[in-house]
Amino acid sequence: MELLQSPIPLYYQLKHSIKQRIVNEEWGSGTAIPSERELGKMFHLSRTTIRQAIGELVVEGVLEKKHGKGTFVAERSITRTTTTLVGLVEQLQLQQLEPRIQLHEYGIIPAPPKVSKAMRIFEGADMIKVQRQIRVQEQCAIVDDNYFNMNLASYLTEENVVNPTVYELLEKNGIQVKRGSQSFTAVALDSTYASYFDLPPGSPALVVHTVLFNNRDMPLQYSISYCNPEVYSHDILLTR
Numbered sequence: 374m375e376l377l378q379s380p381i382p383l384y385y386q387l388k389h390s391i392k393q394r395i396v397n398e399e400w401g402s403g404t405a406i407p408s409e410r411e412l413g414k415m416f417h418l419s420r421t422t423i424r425q426a427i428g429e430l431v432v433e434g435v436l437e438k439k440h441g442k443g444t445f446v447a448e449r450s451i452t453r454t455t456t457t458l459v460g461l462v463e464q465l466q467l468q469q470l471e472p473r474i475q476l477h478e479y480g481i482i483p484a485p486p487k488v489s490k491a492m493r494i495f496e497g498a499d500m501i502k503v504q505r506q507i508r509v510q511e512q513c514a515i516v517d518d519n520y521f522n523m524n525l526a527s528y529l530t531e532e533n534v535v536n537p538t539v540y541e542l543l544e545k546n547g548i549q550v551k552r553g554s555q556s557f558t559a560v561a562l563d564s565t566y567a568s569y570f571d572l573p574p575g576s577p578a579l580v581v582h583t584v585l586f587n588n589r590d591m592p593l594q595y596s597i598s599y600c601n602p603e604v605y606s607h608d609i610l611l612t613r
Contacts (some may be wrong), residue, residue, distance in 0.1 A: 376392075381549065381592050383418060384423075384425040384426040384429075385421050385426075386436045387412075387418060387422065387423065387426040388418060388426045388429060388430055390404070390416070391426065391435075391436075392430075392432060392435065395435065395446055398429070400446050401446060402446050402447070402448055403445060403446060403578060404445060404446055405442070405443045405444065405445050405544060406436065406444050406445065407444075408443060408444075409423050409424065409427070409560045412427075419553070427444060430442070431531040434447055435447060447556065453573070461609045470551075471509070472507050472508065472509050472546075473507070473509075473515070474505050474506070474507055474508075475505065475506045475507075475508070475535075476503070476504075476505055476531070476534065476535050477504040477506055477516075478502060478503065478504035478532065479501075479502070479503050479504075479531045480501075480502055481499050481500070481501060481502075481523070481570065482498065482499075482500060482502045483496075483497050483498065484496060484497060484499075484500045484520070488520045488595050490594050491582075491592065491595045492520065492522060492584075492592045493591075493592055494522070495613045498523075499523050500520050500522065500523055501518040501520070501521040501522075501525065501526060501529055502518065502519065502520055502521075502525065503518075503521070503529070503534050504516070504517070504518050504519070505517055505519070505534070505535070506569055507511060509604065510604075512571050512601065512603070512604045513570045513601055514572065514600065514601050514604050514605045515598050515599065515600050515601070515605065515606075516569045516570070516597065516598070516599045517595060517596050517597065517598040517599070518597045518598075519534075519595075519596045520594065520595045520596070522591075522592050522593060523591065525543075525548075525593065527543070528542060528543065528546045528548070534545050538553075539585075539594060543593065548587060548593065549588050550585050550589060550593065551586055551587055551588040551590070552585075552590075553583055553584060553585045553586065553587075553588050554583070554584050555558065555581055555582065555583050555584075556581075556582045556604070557579065557581055557582075558581070558582070559577055559578070559579060559580065560577070560578055560580050560599075561573065561574075561575045561576065561577060562574060562576050562577075562578050562599070565608070566578070566599055569599075570599075570601045570603075570605075572601070577602060578599045578600060578601065578602060579599075579600040579602055580597060580598065580599055580600070581596075581597075581598040581600065582595075582596070582597055582598075583596045583598065585608075
């Protein structure tokens with residue numbers, strides 16, 4: 374199997390291919406993946422490229438190395454470890470938690486002040502809003518409010534914002550997500566958001582604010598993700 378000849382780096386393509394095999398359960402949770410030598414033969418890549426891809430997937434928590442045994446698909450967990458840019462839904466899929474997405478809202482709205490500032494557009498300018506409820510193991514784990522630039526309207530239809538991850542949807546249409554920024558806050562849920570989680574109003578929730586940028590450093594998406602603390606946690610891995 375050969376990877377595509379494209380501007381996307383080979384190690385990144387390999388990471389995506391490995392992730393898809395995990396999502397499709399070709400490589401199940403806790404099972405060993407092929408050795409570096411075997412991956413080199415499968416994808417016709419150098420050992421250096423393979424080590425870079427595997428190393429990043431280990432840091433992301435997708436894979437884990439066991440001394441003297443090899444590299445394995447990480448065991449399932451609802452804890453997310455932050456080291457590189459991975460979407461919340463994508464992370465749940467990689468952990469084989471089978472998230473189910475329900476669309477609550479899709480439409481064009483005037484940009485609120487906070488969103489327009491993050492997206493670098495005029496306040497009140499048209500933008501796409503998508504609100505989704507993400508359930509894991511019959512519990513609501515995340516409710517996210519997503520705001521997109523109007524130039525993505527042809528890709529982000531009401532029909533396709535539910536099935537793939539946002540990252541996958543954009544990248545399939547040739548839009549590379551280059552980087553992102555995140556901030557974290559805690560809030561007391563109002564009655565509307567509390568009802569999504571089947572929690573009483575005033576219950577605490579972790580809120581993740583994310584901005585995605587393309588390879589020209591232009592904002593593509595601003596999202597506000599409300600995370601149920603009873604079923605979701607977020608670890609940040611720090612090195613020095």
